[in-house]
Amino acid sequence: MENNLTENQEFNEVQSLKLVRQMIEISHKKLRTDGILFVVWGWIGFLSGFWQYLIRTYPHTYSLDQVSRWIITPLPVAGLIFTLVYLYRKSRKATTYLSISLRYVWISLFFTMVLINLIQYNVLDKIVFELQHPLFMVVTAFAIVITGGILRYRMIIAGGIIFAAMAYLGSCFDLPTQLLVESLAWFIAFVIPGHILFLRRNK
Numbered sequence: 001m002e003n004n005l006t007e008n009q010e011f012n013e014v015q016s017l018k019l020v021r022q023m024i025e026i027s028h029k030k031l032r033t034d035g036i037l038f039v040v041w042g043w044i045g046f047l048s049g050f051w052q053y054l055i056r057t058y059p060h061t062y063s064l065d066q067v068s069r070w071i072i073t074p075l076p077v078a079g080l081i082f083t084l085v086y087l088y089r090k091s092r093k094a095t096t097y098l099s100i101s102l103r104y105v106w107i108s109l110f111f112t113m114v115l116i117n118l119i120q121y122n123v124l125d126k127i128v129f130e131l132q133h134p135l136f137m138v139v140t141a142f143a144i145v146i147t148g149g150i151l152r153y154r155m156i157i158a159g160g161i162i163f164a165a166m167a168y169l170g171s172c173f174d175l176p177t178q179l180l181v182e183s184l185a186w187f188i189a190f191v192i193p194g195h196i197l198f199l200r201r202n203k
Helices: 002-057 062-072 075-091 097-124 129-151 154-170 175-199
Strands: none
Touching (some): 002 062, 097 129, 129 154, 129 175
């Protein structure tokens, strides 16, 4: 009787490990498809940060103002609309537990950023952008690392660590240079992994 219980326990453990591996593999395949979101938000973060660096470093011209008004400023809104439509279409298909967990991670990130601004304004009576940007980068880095950890994806984990390191590096400089460092962090942690994942989507 005890032998049967032991065998059943070992069988259940093996089955559980197989199930976890299958779930991770399914999430890996889904992530390769969802790499488009890394690409979209990576380019939005890179272009927005780099553009803000340019307009704070070089003299304003009418052309620069027009580009800011009609291209750069609407980018986050366009990215949000694309993301919501994309996730809505995906939600109509099978959704894994890991996918739901990741959504909570990134939704929590958004509300964490809102709270950072509210707390900063409550304490300092203003938003100090030289402090805001590194803090936003740190919490984003945590979200990236958690995402990579949940999915056992080393490339994403490495991107999150680099993002965090560049948050600290950016805090050593003035705001324009911070924006330049932040734009490079978005490119390294989002654009590059996103393109790699998206290119591997059919493999």
